[in-house]
Amino acid sequence: MESQQTLIENVSVVDPVSGLTQNQQVLIEDGKIAAVADTAQALTLNANAERFDAQNRYLIPGLWDMHVHFIYDPTLTNEMADLFLDYGVTSVRDTGGDIEQLVTLRDALPSPKPNIYISGPLLDGKFVVYDGSDPDRPPLGTGVPEPGAADAAVAALKEAGADFIKIYELVQPETYAALAAAARQRDMPIASHVPLMMTADSVGPMADSMEHLRNIELACASNWQELLAQRQQRIGNFTEGLGYALRAGLHSDQRIPAINNYDETRCNQVLDTLSSTIQVPTLRLNTVTHLKPFQREDWPAALAALPQATQFAWRARIDGLQQLMAIDPTFSKWSVFLIERLLARGVPIGAGTDTPIGLGIPGYSLHTELEFLVQGGMTPQQALYAATITPAEFFNMADTRGRLTKGMQADLVLLKDNPLTDIRHSRSVEAVMLAGEWVRK
CATH class of the missing domain: 2.30.40.10 (Urease, subunit C, domain 1)
Incomplete structure (x- = not known):
């Protein structure tokens, strides 16, 4: 034949x-x-x-989106695969959600569909940020409260069909190390936020990718040790409440002061520890409240392709954003600024969007991300590399993809x-x- x-x-x-x-x-x-x-x-x-x-x-x-969440918005879950293909996104990395639901969805989605790689839940600490306590915080996370629970948690994910793991922000340092070791033992790549008890330069060497450029600002501050000590004390004294509130409070109190105390010499030292750790900036998410993607000329047509229920909810969200007072653009501008610093220090960059979080239209948002990467200092060819070869490298597939x-x-x-x-x-x-x-x- x-x-x-x-x-x-x-x-x-x-x-x-x-x-x-x-x-x-x-x-x-x-x-x-x-x-x-x-x-x-x-x-x-x-x-x-x-x-x-x-x-x-x-x-x-074919393009990749290195950071998506299929089950974040139920009104969009079953439409996302088709939308990715419409925009030329042929592979995606789902970076957080219930493992059984994601495996079932991946199997059930009709062909053609993108290549879908899944991590399962966000591996959090005693307190869990995405705990299902609010519609804006669906139950994407699970707690790994101490190091002794790490190996069983990773083994269960591997058995269930996870392709990699995703470690989140309220994990303790000893538990982080145990999760990383369990993943390495099973040849599972590691995606990660920088846990709030740690710094980017201590986390980076243990991870294959880091998401959102979040918490790098603390490590790059001249007074990083003082800020870290304050953070560790607050987390240590937190005995009850919502993990989301704990995280949000620390970001709110420390992010802008850390950026205002940026120390380039210190930051170069931090970035030099990340030479083997892909950074997935999600610039289109980090800038969404400041640069308002819904004001783009091509937004109405892209939004019209979404289910009616999604359109209705997003229009209400946009109305809310329009009524807000001016948003501090410091972190938005810092995120774009950091691209040039990553390039200068040889840190690999991957393209991801966090769609559909923050008005992220599947597929459409990946192209917006490429535009922001170029605004930050990448050439168009480097931006394409970030959306093709770098994601394949995360999965050790660069010899075939x-x-x-x-x-x-x-x-x-x-x-x-x-x-x-x-x-x-x-x-x-x-x-x-x-x-x-x-x-x-």
Whole structure:
């Protein structure tokens, strides 16, 4: 039986490593890239090979969103997979939710669907931030109150189908180390927030990715030891109440003062410990109250693609944001500023959005994130790398995913315009291929 072939002809290939190569043909065979060659080169084709003329179009690898939550908003859960594909997002990393619900959802979603990798719940401490106590805090987390519980917690997640783990903010340092050791023993990558009892430079070497750039500001402050001591004392004295309230209070009281005491020499020391730890900035989330994505020209059309119940709830939320007094933009600006510092110190950056939290439209928001990464100092090619190769590196898949070279899985996106001249052109999606099959065309 002949293998299934598709030949994409007359296309400009945009590879995150080698950049733009014009007048190319890309042969897809049995779900993988079999050849990338100059248009003039003769390739051996089967009689039934599909030929696709991509004249004046640009081919990029399928995009990743490294930070999503499928079950955060039940009105959107079953629509997210399709929306990701609409925008050329062929792989996603779900970074927090009930493991049984996520495994069931991943299996039940009809094909075609993105490649979905799941962590299961946010592994928190004695107090849990996402404990289900409020509609805005669905039960995405679970408590690991002491180090002795860590191995069993990770073993259960592995058995249930988790691909990696996600450690959250109220974990104690000894428990963090135990969770990391349990994950390493099982070859499970580690995504992490910086726990409030720790600093970024103590956490980073134990993690494969860190999320939101959150709590790096404390480690980069000239008075970081004083701030950390205050934080540890408050957590130690907290004996009852909501984990969310504890975390929110510490962020509110310490984030802006820490940024105001930024010490570049100290920050360089911190960032130098993160050279093997992917930072997933989620800039579009960090800037949402300050830069208001709903004021973009393309927002109404993107919002209209969401379920009516989601649109109704989000419009109410937007009305609330419009009525707020001016939001302090310090952390928003700090997040964008930090991109240049990460690049200067050689810290890897991955593209993620936290969709649907903070008005994050699945798929659409990933392109917004790429724009912010470029505003922060990345080139368009570096931004594409952050949304293709870096996520594959997190899962040790960079030898099979993320590039337009022979042997790679054929997750591909065809664009109308060149994203290397303007990263906003990443939105000009005309066709999407998943494992060699056209799923949007």
